Amino acid sequence: MTLAPDVDPALGRCVEATRALFGAAACSIALVDEDGGTLEFVASDGVGSQEIVGVTIPVSRGIAGWAAMSGQPIAVRDVQSDARFARDVAESTHYVPDAIYAAPMLDAQGEVLGVASVLDPTVDETSDWTLHVLGTIAGLMALVTTATATPSGPAAQPLAGLGGDILRLVESWRAEQSGGSE
Amino acid sequence: MTLTPAWSGAFDRGSLQEVVGLPIEHVREWAFAGATGAGIRVAIVDSGIDAEHPRVGGIAGGVAFELDPSAELGYVEREGPHEDLVGHGTACAAIIRGLAPETEIYSVRVLGANLKGRGALLHAGVEWSVERGMHVANLSLSSKSDAMFAPLHEVADQAYFAGTVLVCAANNLPGPTYPSQYASVVSVAARPGDEEMTLAYNAHPPVEFGARGIDVDVAWADRGSITATGNSFAAPHVSAMVALMRSKHPWLTPLQVKAVLQAASINSLAG
Numbered sequence: 502m503t504l505a506p507d508v509d510p511a512l513g514r515c516v517e518a519t520r521a522l523f524g525a526a527a528c529s530i531a532l533v534d535e536d537g538g539t540l541e542f543v544a545s546d547g548v549g550s551q552e553i554v555g556v557t558i559p560v561s562r563g564i565a566g567w568a569a570m571s572g573q574p575i576a577v578r579d580v581q582s583d584a585r586f587a588r589d590v591a592e593s594t595h596y597v598p599d600a601i602y603a604a605p606m607l608d609a610q611g612e613v614l615g616v617a618s619v620l621d622p623t624v625d626e627t628s629d630w631t632l633h634v635l636g637t638i639a640g641l642m643a644l645v646t647t648a649t650a651t652p653s654g655p656a657a658q659p660l661a662g663l664g665g666d667i668l669r670l671v672e673s674w675r676a677e678q679s680g681g682s683e
Numbered sequence: 684m685t686l687t688p689a690w691s692g693a694f695d696r697g698s699l700q701e702v703v704g705l706p707i708e709h710v711r712e713w714a715f716a717g718a719t720g721a722g723i724r725v726a727i728v729d730s731g732i733d734a735e736h737p738r739v740g741g742i743a744g745g746v747a748f749e750l751d752p753s754a755e756l757g758y759v760e761r762e763g764p765h766e767d768l769v770g771h772g773t774a775c776a777a778i779i780r781g782l783a784p785e786t787e788i789y790s791v792r793v794l795g796a797n798l799k800g801r802g803a804l805l806h807a808g809v810e811w812s813v814e815r816g817m818h819v820a821n822l823s824l825s826s827k828s829d830a831m832f833a834p835l836h837e838v839a840d841q842a843y844f845a846g847t848v849l850v851c852a853a854n855n856l857p858g859p860t861y862p863s864q865y866a867s868v869v870s871v872a873a874r875p876g877d878e879e880m881t882l883a884y885n886a887h888p889p890v891e892f893g894a895r896g897i898d899v900d901v902a903w904a905d906r907g908s909i910t911a912t913g914n915s916f917a918a919p920h921v922s923a924m925v926a927l928m929r930s931k932h933p934w935l936t937p938l939q940v941k942a943v944l945q946a947a948s949i950n951s952l953a954g
Contacts, residue, residue: 575912576913629872
C-alpha cells in the first residue's frame with residue numbers, strides 16, 4: 502500500500518480493504534484539486550501502487566475522470582481496446598488492466614471530492630451489484646477524506662479507525678469464505 | 684429524506700414483481716412498431732457529442748454551458764458545435780441513434796474539464812431543453828447537492844408541463860440524487876439482458892424503470908467503442924423508446940408517456 506505524503510493512513514486502509522473485497526489487482530483513490538480541474542492519486546494498494554501515487558491527470562481523462570464528471574459509478578471492460586483509455590498512465594505503473602470500476606466520492610453537499618477505482622476485480626456479476634458496493638464504499642471513503650482533511654475537527658476521531666474496521670471485516674469475511682470452501 | 688433509494692438491484696435479483704398496467708392491447712406494437720423517431724427533438728444533456736462518430740451520424744445542433752465567474756449567472760452559454768470531452772455523451776447519443784435513427788439529436792454540454800458548478804450547469808441545460816421545445820431530454824448524470832434540490836425540482840416541473848420528457852439515470856450511490864428522484868421525470872436504472880427494447884417497471888419507486896445497462900457495447904471518444912456498465916447507459920434506451928412513441932403519437936403528454944412505458948414493461952399485466 503502506498504500513500505502520498507500528508508495523507509491519513511485511514512485512506513490507505515480503505516484501499517487495502519476495498520482491493521481485498523473485490524479480489525482486485527489494485528485499488529486507488531484520486532482526489533480532486535481545489536480548482537476542480539485535476540485528479541491526484543493519493544492512496545493505492547496492489548500492482549503499480551508505488552508508481553500511481555502522486556500522478557495527476559485532468560478530470561476529463563480516463564475512466565476515473567468519466568465517473569468524476571458524470572457523478573455516476575461506471576464499469577468498463579476491455580479498456581485496453583479503447584483509444585481514449587489513459588494508457589500512458591497505466592503503462593507508467595507497469596500494469597495495464599482489462600477492467601476498471603470507478604465511483605465518485607461525494608461530500609455531504611454533493612460535491613465530487615475524488616474517485617475510487619478498482620482494477621481487474623475477480624468478484625464480478627452480470628449485474629450492477631458490484632457498482633452498488635463500490636458506490637457505497639466510495640461514499641464512506643468521502644466521509645473519511647472529509648474527516649481527515651480537518652484532523653482537529655470533532656468528527657475526525659470516531660472516523661479515524663473506520664478504514665481499519667472495514668479491513669478487519671473484509672479479512673474476517675474472506676477467512677470465513679475460504680474456511681467454508683475447504 | 685429517503686435513506687434507501689430503489690437500487691437497480693430491484694431489477695436484477697430473481698423475480699420481478701408484477702404490476703398492473705393500463706389495459707392497452709398490443710401496447711408495444713402500438714407504441715414502437717414502425718417508428719423511427721422522425722420529427723422528435725432529443726437533447727443529450729451531458730459531456731458533449733462527437734457528431735462525426737459513425738454511430739452518431741451527425742446531430743441537429745448544440746449548446747455548451749461553461750463556467751465563467753465574471754458572468755451574471757456564473758456561466759456562459761455558447762451555441763454551436765463542440766467536442767465531447769470524455770465520450771459519455773457520445774455513448775448516449777449513439778444508443779438513441781441506434782434505436783430511433785431519425786431523431787433530431789441536440790448536444791447540451793454541461794460537463795466540462797472542471798468539476799466546479801456541476802449543479803448550476805445541469806440546471807441550465809435542462810432549462811435550455813425546455814425552452815427550445817425538446818420532446819425528450821436524456822440526463823445520464825445527476826446531482827446530490829441539497830442546494831440544487833429546489834431549482835432542479837422547479838425546472839423538472841416546468842419540463843413536465845411543457846411536454847419535455849426528462850429521462851434520468853438513477854445513481855448507484857446511497858441517498859437521493861436529483862433530478863432522478865422526482866415524480867415528474869422518468870427515472871431509469873440498469874437491468875441485465877441484451878434486449879435493447881425491453882423495459883421493466885419497479886413496483887417500489889422512486890426508480891421506476893429498468894432497461895439495458897449491463898455490459899453494453901457503446902460508442903466512445905476518438906471514434907471508438909467500449910463495453911460499459913452503468914445506469915448512464917440504461918437511460919438512453921428509454922429516451923429512445925420515448926422518442927419512438929412520440930414520433931408515432933405526437934399528442935402523447937409526459938403523463939401518458941409514463942403510463943405507456945409502464946404498460947409496455949415485461950412485468951406489466953393487463954389491468
